[in-house]
Every structure is written in C-alpha cells, then in structure tokens.
Amino acid sequence: MPQTVRGVIARSKGAEVEVVDIVVPDPGPGEAVVRVEACGVCHTDLHYREGGINDEFPFLLGHEAAGTVEAVGEGVRDVAPGDFVILNWRAVCGQCRACAKGRPWYCFATHNATQKMTLAEGDPMAGTELSPALGIGAFIEKTLVAAGQCTKVDREASAAAAGLLGCGVMAGFGAAVNTGGVSRGDSVAVIGCGGVGDAAVAGAALAGATTVIAVDVDDRKLEGARRFGATHTVNSRETDPVEAIRELTGGHGADVVIEAVGRPETYRQAFYARDLAGTVVLVGVPTPEMEITLPLLDVFGRGGALRSSWYGDCLPSRDFPMLIDLYRQGRFDLDGFVSETIGLEEVEQAFDKMHGGEVLRSVVVLDQKKEQV
Missing domain, CATH: 3.40.50.720 (NAD(P)-binding Rossmann-like Domain)
Incomplete structure (x- = not known):
C-alpha cells in the first residue's frame, strides 16, 4: 500500500522550504522504495528552490543520499530489500549509442521512476505531483526511484558520508x-x-x-x-x-x-x-x-x-563500491566532508550556512539518533 511520510519541498520559487506529508506509492516495474538514512545538502538543491533549474514546482528536494532498499517492483534483479545503497541520478539505460559504444558513463537516456510521489491529504495542494530533485528527491523518510538509481555498497561506511558519493564528492x-x-x-x-x-x-x-x-x-x-x-x-x-x-x-x-x-x-x-x-x-x-x-x-x-x-564521468556501479573500498582502507576520507548532521527541519538553515561558507556539507540524518562522524 502507498505510504505517507515526511519530506522537504520547495513549493514555489524563492519560498522557504517546508516539511510536509508526502504519499509514496508502491514500487512499480523497475522501481524501488528506499528508506533514506542520510542525505547531503547540496548547492543544486538551492538552485532548485530558487528556480535556477526549471520551474516544475513543487520540488521534492535532496539527492545526495544513502539508505536501505525497502521494496522493489517487478523485474528488479540488481538490488533487493535489505540492501544498503547509494542513490545516483544517472541510471544508465544500457541501450543508447553511448552505452552501445562501451561508454555508459555518457548514457544519453538515463531514467527515473515512472510513478510520481504526491502531496498528502490535508495539504492545500493535496494530490499534486512532486518533481524530485535530479530524479531522486531524498529529503524524505522514504523515496521512490528507478532501481537503476540504487548502487549496492558495503555498509561499513556511515550513511552520512556514503551518501555524498551520490553527487558532489563523486563529481x-x-x-x-x-x-x-x-x-x-x-x-x-x-x-x-x-x-x-x-x-x-x-x-x-x-x-x-x-x-x-x-x-x-x-x-x-x-x-x-x-x-x-x-x-x-x-x-x-x-x-x-x-x-x-x-x-x-x-x-x-x-x-x-x-x-x-x-x-x-x-x-x-x-x-x-x-x-x-x-x-x-x-x-x-x-x-x-x-x-x-x-x-x-x-x-x-x-x-x-x-x-x-x-557527474565526474562516473559509472556508479563501478565507482561507488571502489570509493567505499578506499574509504574502508583509510585512503579516502569521506567522513571529512561531513561538517554537521541535521534534521529535516533544519534544511533552510543549512542553505544559509552554505551561503556563508560555514560548512563543507550539512547532512540530513533521518533516523532517531543522528550519526556521529
């Protein structure tokens, strides 16, 4: 059954972000529902809020995320419930001309979930479809993505650090x-x-x-x-x-x-x-x-x-596990990129700190106890 969870949206251009109730549908064919554990606050999210990407408001913000697969739809083979994954915004198709030439990191037909998450009952815009940032939308307790946007990695890395590979650190x-x-x-x-x-x-x-x-x-x-x-x-x-x-x-x-x-x-x-x-x-x-x-x-x-x-010309299935291995070996300091951990309600303040150059990355942590990194 569809689930109602809390998430952070930008309702209109330049408006402060809000924490609202959002309906997440069950995963359809080729889709996965991921319980988000942590998500970095990236400058791209601020671009979305300010209308610098496009005007498809309301946006569900957040995209530098890691979490646990909760459910998968028909035909999904590469990840399963219980897998710890980093989300990526370039799920390769495997069929376009770049993929056919053996250069999938240039895939010209990357894809996202087909279904849409919507604003829940009681909201003034109830039923409105949300535009997830970079096809992910991870300032939320659970999100719906294409299964190809999930890359399984070793859980030894903290979610707060691992999620940053989903965008800025990998780039x-x-x-x-x-x-x-x-x-x-x-x-x-x-x-x-x-x-x-x-x-x-x-x-x-x-x-x-x-x-x-x-x-x-x-x-x-x-x-x-x-x-x-x-x-x-x-x-x-x-x-x-x-x-x-x-x-x-x-x-x-x-x-x-x-x-x-x-x-x-x-x-x-x-x-x-x-x-x-x-x-x-x-x-x-x-x-x-x-x-x-x-x-x-x-x-x-x-x-x-x-x-x-x-995106750093990356291939997530190749590069994310490799970087996590380097982290486990003590050769790549992922933890050093995490300036602070915050809650969903603190995203707007994190944007202010970003503007002021006070942080490298604020990271939203979505379980009861914030991770210590």
Missing part, C-alpha cells in the same frame, strides 16, 4: 581521475574549494599527483583543502592565481586544472594556468546566461584539451 573525484586523467607525477590545480573542489583535490592526491594546488578566496576553505591533500594553496583574492600556479610548477602551468566554480572569470584562469598540451576540466556548473570569449589562436596554440565533466 569532484571523477573530474580529477576520470575526466582529467590525473596520474603519477602530475601537477594539478583546483580552482574552488567547496565540496566538489576538495573531492577533486583528494582524487588528484590519491591518483599520485605530486603537486596539488588549491585556489580559493577563503582561507578557511584553503586550510580544508590541505586536509584533503593539497600541497600548496593560493588565495586568489590576494594573489594572481595564474601567476602563482605557474610559479609553483616551474613556470610552465599545471598538467591538469580543474575549475570547480562554474564562472567565466575562473574558467579563464584555468585556461591560462595550464601547461602547454595540458587539460582543463570544467566541473563547476555555470548558469544559462554565462558566456566566455577566448582568443581562438590561444585555444589552438596552447593545445591540450578543454573538457567538461558530467
């Missing part, structure tokens, strides 16, 4: 390792040291980069980047970051520069801070109106590659 780590191809002895610069940038720093260090330069305007964030493996830091409010990166790399520029901000001015810095034949990776998400102009001769003359990283 940053993958930008360095998958998209940027960082390898032993490389020099790497990361511009923007929030959760995604710090994950890129950690990925570069783990891949064997010998010089890892963190760039930000906030000394607190730069200090945090050192904990994840940065060998040098540059406050770009005080120092020209392009010149600083060149100076730290023998006058050449970095082999790989990862732009984790998503702004024209920082992308330009990344472009000119790389070595000849180096790689720029854009993983920061720009807004629709942003544009950039570069001299075409410089694009040609500097060679190398200008790449965009979609």
Whole structure:
C-alpha cells in the first residue's frame, strides 16, 4: 500500500522550504522504495528552490543520499530489500549509442521512476505531483526511484558520508581521475574549494599527483583543502592565481586544472594556468546566461584539451563500491566532508550556512539518533 511520510519541498520559487506529508506509492516495474538514512545538502538543491533549474514546482528536494532498499517492483534483479545503497541520478539505460559504444558513463537516456510521489491529504495542494530533485528527491523518510538509481555498497561506511558519493564528492573525484586523467607525477590545480573542489583535490592526491594546488578566496576553505591533500594553496583574492600556479610548477602551468566554480572569470584562469598540451576540466556548473570569449589562436596554440565533466564521468556501479573500498582502507576520507548532521527541519538553515561558507556539507540524518562522524 502507498505510504505517507515526511519530506522537504520547495513549493514555489524563492519560498522557504517546508516539511510536509508526502504519499509514496508502491514500487512499480523497475522501481524501488528506499528508506533514506542520510542525505547531503547540496548547492543544486538551492538552485532548485530558487528556480535556477526549471520551474516544475513543487520540488521534492535532496539527492545526495544513502539508505536501505525497502521494496522493489517487478523485474528488479540488481538490488533487493535489505540492501544498503547509494542513490545516483544517472541510471544508465544500457541501450543508447553511448552505452552501445562501451561508454555508459555518457548514457544519453538515463531514467527515473515512472510513478510520481504526491502531496498528502490535508495539504492545500493535496494530490499534486512532486518533481524530485535530479530524479531522486531524498529529503524524505522514504523515496521512490528507478532501481537503476540504487548502487549496492558495503555498509561499513556511515550513511552520512556514503551518501555524498551520490553527487558532489563523486563529481569532484571523477573530474580529477576520470575526466582529467590525473596520474603519477602530475601537477594539478583546483580552482574552488567547496565540496566538489576538495573531492577533486583528494582524487588528484590519491591518483599520485605530486603537486596539488588549491585556489580559493577563503582561507578557511584553503586550510580544508590541505586536509584533503593539497600541497600548496593560493588565495586568489590576494594573489594572481595564474601567476602563482605557474610559479609553483616551474613556470610552465599545471598538467591538469580543474575549475570547480562554474564562472567565466575562473574558467579563464584555468585556461591560462595550464601547461602547454595540458587539460582543463570544467566541473563547476555555470548558469544559462554565462558566456566566455577566448582568443581562438590561444585555444589552438596552447593545445591540450578543454573538457567538461558530467557527474565526474562516473559509472556508479563501478565507482561507488571502489570509493567505499578506499574509504574502508583509510585512503579516502569521506567522513571529512561531513561538517554537521541535521534534521529535516533544519534544511533552510543549512542553505544559509552554505551561503556563508560555514560548512563543507550539512547532512540530513533521518533516523532517531543522528550519526556521529
């Protein structure tokens, strides 16, 4: 039978989020109901609330989540009730032209649950279908997703930490390792040291980069980047970051520069801070109106590659278990990304802390006792 649970919605553009009752249907073919244990508060959720993604309100927010499969629909084979899973927003189809070419991380036909969760009786908009953030909607006690959005992993990792692989940490780590191809002895610069940038720093260090330069305007964030493996830091409010990166790399520029901000001015810095034949990776998400102009001769003359990283070019079935194994071995500090654990009622305050640069990640924990990480 359908269940009524509590969840966090953005009812209209710019309005403060609300905790309301939501109806979750039984899973249909290819679907799963997951009891959410923890979900990170990502900047993308704020974009949804502010109408920066689309205008399909009301939104059910939350997408960086881990939890336990409670029920599955007909035809589901890869996960079963009781499995501990991380949710992902790119459930690959296995049939599109990217999948057919053996590059499923570029799947062009990713899918979500067919059925919709709705506002419960008693709400002024009762029966209204909700738009789940990134097809997940995990600021909720239980959520309905496509079974392909569930990746089974070892439960040894705390849900608060493991869930962050569902978006920001995977995006940053993958930008360095998958998209940027960082390898032993490389020099790497990361511009923007929030959760995604710090994950890129950690990925570069783990891949064997010998010089890892963190760039930000906030000394607190730069200090945090050192904990994840940065060998040098540059406050770009005080120092020209392009010149600083060149100076730290023998006058050449970095082999790989990862732009984790998503702004024209920082992308330009990344472009000119790389070595000849180096790689720029854009993983920061720009807004629709942003544009950039570069001299075409410089694009040609500097060679190398200008790449965009979609979700860290990850394949969840491959990358999530691998990163959890690295965590279990003590080689990847997932716990370090969790600044605080909060309840559903504290999501709006978490957005304020995010704006103020006070946290790396606030994580909503949905059981009676908050996890200690």
